[in-house]
Amino acid sequence: MKSASTIADSSEAFVFFDSDGRIQLWNNRFPLLLGLAESDVKRDDALAPLLLKAGMPADLLERLDIDPPGTTMRHDRSRPLLELPGHGWVRASLRLLPHGERALILARPAGAGAGAA
Secondary structure, eight states: OOOHHHHHHOSSEEEEEOTTSBEEEEOTHHHHHHTOOGGGOOTTSBHHHHHHHTTOOTTHHHHSOEEOTTOOOTTOTTSOEEEETTTEEEEEEEEEOTTSOEEEEEEOOTTOOTTOO
């Protein structure tokens, strides 16, 4: 697993959540990429309603396959490409962590800024 400083400085958006879907940890890119206020993201809040608020599909987490450890995603075109209303396109990845937690990782495709199609 990446160190906390690497996660904080990443251009990808990370949110770590427990087996009940409750937010445990996130980086500053997560609310920014989703067009949410930093105050919208709180530890132990349910992740699903937050994703809905950002315009993501209600079943996003169920639709994503869990990536094997060590998988990279930045330029992997097999990842789902999702449009966030008013905030551009992102690719989504789901990772299983050692103690049953999961990580949702979101990244802009190469060359796709906010509002880009």
